[in-house]
Amino acid sequence: MRSALFRHAGGLSCLVLACLLALPGAGLAQGKPNDIYLYKGADRDQRVLDGARKEGTVALYTSLNLKDSVPITEAFEKKYGVKVSLWRASSEKVVQRALTEARAGRFTPDVFETNGPEMDIFYREKLLDEFYSPAFRDLPPAAFPKHRHWVADRFNFFVLGYNTNLVKPEEVPNSYADLLKPRWAGKVGMEASDVDWFGSVVKGMGEKEGLAYFRKLAESHPQLRTGHTLIAELLASGEIPLAASVYNHNVERLIKKGAPVRWKPLEPTFGRPNGIGVAKHAPHPHAALLFTDFMLSREGQELIKKRNRVPSSNAVDSPLNKFKYQMIDPATVLDESAKWEKLWSDLFLKGQKVTKEKE
Numbered sequence: 001m002r003s004a005l006f007r008h009a010g011g012l013s014c015l016v017l018a019c020l021l022a023l024p025g026a027g028l029a030q031g032k033p034n035d036i037y038l039y040k041g042a043d044r045d046q047r048v049l050d051g052a053r054k055e056g057t058v059a060l061y062t063s064l065n066l067k068d069s070v071p072i073t074e075a076f077e078k079k080y081g082v083k084v085s086l087w088r089a090s091s092e093k094v095v096q097r098a099l100t101e102a103r104a105g106r107f108t109p110d111v112f113e114t115n116g117p118e119m120d121i122f123y124r125e126k127l128l129d130e131f132y133s134p135a136f137r138d139l140p141p142a143a144f145p146k147h148r149h150w151v152a153d154r155f156n157f158f159v160l161g162y163n164t165n166l167v168k169p170e171e172v173p174n175s176y177a178d179l180l181k182p183r184w185a186g187k188v189g190m191e192a193s194d195v196d197w198f199g200s201v202v203k204g205m206g207e208k209e210g211l212a213y214f215r216k217l218a219e220s221h222p223q224l225r226t227g228h229t230l231i232a233e234l235l236a237s238g239e240i241p242l243a244a245s246v247y248n249h250n251v252e253r254l255i256k257k258g259a260p261v262r263w264k265p266l267e268p269t270f271g272r273p274n275g276i277g278v279a280k281h282a283p284h285p286h287a288a289l290l291f292t293d294f295m296l297s298r299e300g301q302e303l304i305k306k307r308n309r310v311p312s313s314n315a316v317d318s319p320l321n322k323f324k325y326q327m328i329d330p331a332t333v334l335d336e337s338a339k340w341e342k343l344w345s346d347l348f349l350k351g352q353k354v355t356k357e358k359e
Helices: 014-022 044-055 066-080 091-103 116-124 134-138 176-180 195-205 207-219 228-237 248-256 285-296 298-306 330-335 337-348
Strands: 057-062 083-088 111-115 151-163 188-191 223-225 242-247 261-264 270-279
Touching: 044 057, 044 066, 044 285, 057 066, 057 091, 057 285, 066 083, 066 285, 066 298, 091 111, 091 116, 111 116, 111 285, 116 270, 116 330, 134 285, 151 228, 151 248, 151 285, 151 298, 176 207, 176 242, 188 228, 195 207, 195 270, 195 330, 195 337, 207 337, 223 228, 228 242, 228 248, 228 261, 242 248, 248 261, 270 285, 285 298, 330 337
Parallel strands: 057 083, 057 111, 188 223, 188 242
Antiparallel strands: 111 270, 151 242, 151 261, 151 270
16 A cells, blocks of 8 residues: 655655656566675675676766765765766655656666655665665664665754854753743744654654644744755844754854854754665666765765765764654655644644745
């Protein structure tokens, strides 16, 4: 049975996905998994490298923006001499293109790299294959979905952000409850499509208590904006003093530019996994695995860290994940989308449709 369709920050529009899944042949498996993906012999790494160099190229579909993805792919090309054919778009368009091509029997991508819920769509539509990488030993359990057909290569953490010129040290909220204090009425920023964060926090608090909390927060008239980068910039400019759901890597980038902003995790703190996986019908399976190995390796994870993003590997020391956190379950995002979108819309959008973040 297909999951409920969804919309979230970076998610695929319900209408587009519904149309794609209704097309004849969508989601049909073709062919067999490439044996190399799960091979663990002593010569595994050399076999992968030799095969990738013979193939000569790897096609990557990703939603990672070009200012971050291009330096990473250039480093890979320089190290291995394998060219990367990079196609970058929003996660919605990545899914739309891949499903449309698959429906037509065209299998262009070797590797997918995008948000966790979109990666789970690829899994459900049988476009991914299970694989093994030596880098798995350095990844936390939270990086792996139960089916293990993709793995997180980076995380987006939802944290509290604040402007240090507008919020005194003793005023910085220590809990979600502190956001309800009268002084913050109308001054708390929220990303307008953070439905998955909302549902996860509600569940983390206990559904009855969590919904009661968000009703009170809605009554305090928070400022909703579309875009996590925009929310962080509004903090830096002083337009809003607090943001309840901002990505800590966006705030960290502004800190390094000298902006008067800081971030702080509030419990329960949730992260959204961004994953990488190899295509079941990859034209270049060895190159697909080599690139995936690279992204998950310490070298690749250091490059992700250098881009001020949150690496998933425990082998890389990052200040952006040194706190207690839980992962948002992509499968739950897909299956329960209708419920949480309606609740979110009724509370914060006056019943209007959720508009996804522009990536």
